Amino acid sequence: MSKITEGAKVVLRVENICKCFNTNEILRGISFEIKKGETKVVIGPSGSGKSTLLRCINQLTVPDKGSIWLEGEEVTHHMKDISRFRQKMGMVFQDFNLFDHLNALQNVTIGLIKVKKMDKKEAEAKAMEELKRVGLEKQACLYPAQLSGGQKQRVSIARALAMDPTVILFDEPTSALDPELIGEVLEVIKDLAEGGMTMIVVTHEMGFARSVASEIIFIEEGIVIDQGTPHKLFTNPEHERTKRFIHKIAELYGETENNQ
Amino acid sequence: MNTIDFISKILWPPLWEGLGVTLRLIVLAIPLGYIGGVLIASGRVYGNKLISSFCAIYTLFFRGTPLLVQLFILYFALPSINIYLSPFVAAVTGFILCSAAYHSEYIRGALQSIKIGQMMAAEAIGMTKLQAVLSIILPQALRRSIPGCSNEIIYLVKYSSLAYMVAVIELTGAGKIIAARYFEYTLVFSVVGAIYLFMVSVVTLALHNLEKKLAIPGIGR
Numbered sequence: 514m515s516k517i518t519e520g521a522k523v524v525l526r527v528e529n530i531c532k533c534f535n536t537n538e539i540l541r542g543i544s545f546e547i548k549k550g551e552t553k554v555v556i557g558p559s560g561s562g563k564s565t566l567l568r569c570i571n572q573l574t575v576p577d578k579g580s581i582w583l584e585g586e587e588v589t590h591h592m593k594d595i596s597r598f599r600q601k602m603g604m605v606f607q608d609f610n611l612f613d614h615l616n617a618l619q620n621v622t623i624g625l626i627k628v629k630k631m632d633k634k635e636a637e638a639k640a641m642e643e644l645k646r647v648g649l650e651k652q653a654c655l656y657p658a659q660l661s662g663g664q665k666q667r668v669s670i671a672r673a674l675a676m677d678p679t680v681i682l683f684d685e686p687t688s689a690l691d692p693e694l695i696g697e698v699l700e701v702i703k704d705l706a707e708g709g710m711t712m713i714v715v716t717h718e719m720g721f722a723r724s725v726a727s728e729i730i731f732i733e734e735g736i737v738i739d740q741g742t743p744h745k746l747f748t749n750p751e752h753e754r755t756k757r758f759i760h761k762i763a764e765l766y767g768e769t770e771n772n773q
Numbered sequence: 774m775n776t777i778d779f780i781s782k783i784l785w786p787p788l789w790e791g792l793g794v795t796l797r798l799i800v801l802a803i804p805l806g807y808i809g810g811v812l813i814a815s816g817r818v819y820g821n822k823l824i825s826s827f828c829a830i831y832t833l834f835f836r837g838t839p840l841l842v843q844l845f846i847l848y849f850a851l852p853s854i855n856i857y858l859s860p861f862v863a864a865v866t867g868f869i870l871c872s873a874a875y876h877s878e879y880i881r882g883a884l885q886s887i888k889i890g891q892m893m894a895a896e897a898i899g900m901t902k903l904q905a906v907l908s909i910i911l912p913q914a915l916r917r918s919i920p921g922c923s924n925e926i927i928y929l930v931k932y933s934s935l936a937y938m939v940a941v942i943e944l945t946g947a948g949k950i951i952a953a954r955y956f957e958y959t960l961v962f963s964v965v966g967a968i969y970l971f972m973v974s975v976v977t978l979a980l981h982n983l984e985k986k987l988a989i990p991g992i993g994r
Binding site: 571573596597599600602603604606608610611612613614623624627628655656657658659669672673676 | 888890891893894895896897898899900901904908909912913916989990991992
């Protein structure tokens with residue numbers, strides 16, 4: 514809402530993505546596109562396929578049907594070249610998935626060194642910059658086991674940022690955090706949104722969704738039920754189901770419609 | 774001749790030579806067996822169907838047959854297909870192959886204990902599966918494998934004595950020759966046993982130090 518994205522170029526297109534696990538249809542034809550600088554927030558009940566959707570985008574899960582286009586190039590079914598695409602699609606996981614044997618700095622440099630083949634000095638300088646950006650330059654030498662949940666998640670954001678991604682996928686980045694640590698992570702994501710980073714964020718944080726989303730997508734049972742600006746979804750959703758979901762979550766997390 | 778003289782003049786020189794052979798056997802077999810174990814375990818966990826089943830069958834075979842039989846095959850049976858191994862090479866080969874099978878199971882357990890998220894995160898930043906295994910999974914799994922694998926390494930120090938059965942005169946073999954010649958079984962095998970105990974103590978201490986040296990907050994510390 515705060516960002517002007519009219520006329521910006523489409524960087525990621527998701528077309529009719531379907532995915533079954535055994536006979537269980539998780540995604541039943543999801544399509545949307547995201548323009549440069551947009552923040553798309555994906556909401557929906559648990560089990561509705563939000564995480565699977567993100568994983569289908571960077572092909573950690575290969576979709577059964579449909580296609581993904583990144584900056585005009587088709588990602589799907591080009592598994593030989595997938596590394597090149599994945600570098601451009603950062604991913605931040607619910608449970609951080611920091612590399613446990615590497616300290617914060619090494620967690621950020623390893624992708625630069627092994628994947629981007631950057632030399633070590635250069636990689637470290639770049640990594641320090643990213644750690645600074647998430648406020649963790651002092652923790653560079655600490656190992657994941659020595660960091661709080663919020664710090665771990667910020668390192669993992671730095672790790673994604675270091676690859677200079679075109680888009681970052683956030684998979685419930687605050688769901689595994691203690692309530693008092695959620696703020697510091699949301700703050701970083703908010704800063705990124707304001708800095709013009711293109712992002713898809715799966716979250717249950719409605720206050721956050723309201724304040725940073727360019728558009729909210731409500732998914733249930735593997736299809737898009739409702740889609741629109743936060744204003745539209747929070748005040749005037751097309752479907753009764755969307756309204757109920759938003760109210761329920763807002764109640765759970767203690768956020769009312771009017772706080773912003 | 775008193776006991777001291779017997780030990781120092783008669784027993785010690787051949788034991789010393791035998792010990793040298795034993796050390797050469799285990800110095801080769803320990804690292805190569807471990808590397809073999811890493812390869813077999815990785816193939817089992819991350820290989821395609823063909824590689825994975827090969828590794829499973831390998832492990833079944835080498836854990837499922839007596840090491841002595843394996844040594845006999847290497848030394849006595851291979852010549853029938855025109856492969857001639859010296860006693861030392863036959864013994865060391867047998868130890869490496871067998872040790873790799875046991876190591877591979879400890880290492881497989883360690884590999885499978887690494888959370889799937891580690892692999893996903895590695896692939897998500899653009900690593901290939903091979904890169905992810907080499908730079909993310911193995912460094913963690915191998916650290917976790919040390920306590921289990923130290924079992925196999927200590928066992929290897931002792932089963933190196935089986936080399937005697939394919940005519941390698943190592944520590945136990947050298948002792949047996951003296952014991953039989955002088956009918957001094959109790960004394961000779963007490964000394965031989967003490968030497969193995971000493972070697973195992975050194976190896977145990979070394980592995981313990983290695984484990985401490987490689988420990989990282991959260992992994993082994």
